[in-house]
Amino acid sequence: MIPLQAEDAMAETSEKLKAVTKGVQSTPSGVSRTMLNFLIDASLLFSAMSMTWVSVMLMVVFPVPTRSEGWTLLGMDFNQWRQIQFGLLMVTTLLALEHLVLHWKWVCGVIVTKILKLKNRPDEAIQAVYGVAAFIGTLMMMGALIVVAMLIVQKPPMD
Numbered sequence: 001m002i003p004l005q006a007e008d009a010m011a012e013t014s015e016k017l018k019a020v021t022k023g024v025q026s027t028p029s030g031v032s033r034t035m036l037n038f039l040i041d042a043s044l045l046f047s048a049m050s051m052t053w054v055s056v057m058l059m060v061v062f063p064v065p066t067r068s069e070g071w072t073l074l075g076m077d078f079n080q081w082r083q084i085q086f087g088l089l090m091v092t093t094l095l096a097l098e099h100l101v102l103h104w105k106w107v108c109g110v111i112v113t114k115i116l117k118l119k120n121r122p123d124e125a126i127q128a129v130y131g132v133a134a135f136i137g138t139l140m141m142m143g144a145l146i147v148v149a150m151l152i153v154q155k156p157p158m159d
């Protein structure tokens with residue numbers, strides 16, 4: 001016979017485990033984690049493929065930008081298609097970022113166990129801090145490289 005107190009403790013632990021598992025498997029909106037991954041992955045595939053199509057089309061269908069005046073496809077000229085390409089790049093980047101956030105635990109696990117070969121994984125809050133720091137560092141690096149490009153770009157000589 002299991003004492004009543006032990007039974008209560010077991011029931012409480014089981015409830016807690018169920019709550020934790022539910023938190024991992026579903027989002028606050030009630031969409032399951034698997035479904036959310038699927039929707040993000042499918043949108044990512046669609047936007048990446050659309051961006052690839054627009055990029056290849058701009059290379060092979062239109063002449064070089066300096067000679068594309070007057071050329072249109074579906075009513076849009078080179079510059080309008082180039083803006084669509086940039087929009088798709090932004091959407092793909094945001095989806096890829098969300099995709100990476102959803103797999104962040106996996107990424108940290110591989111870095112800690114396979115690359116750094118540490119025994120103990122840092123807790124999730126620390127992993128999140130590393131993620132945000134890596135994100136801010138990457139943005140700052142890209143911003144700095146844009147500034148460098150603006151400084152070293154060669155302008156045509158003035159007549």
Ligand code: HEM
Binds near residue numbers: 041042044100106
């Ligand atoms: C066209 C773009 C991409 C598509 C369609 C795609 C699709 C997928 C799919 C279907 C999975 C497995 C299912 C899941 O757990 O969601 C997955 C896993 C993963 N993806 Fe992507 N992915 C793309 C780009 C990327 C990029 C750019 C990164 C990294 C910057 C990335 C990192 C990962 C990671 C870390 C996993 C987990 C690996 C694992 O659990 O074994 N993916 N991806």
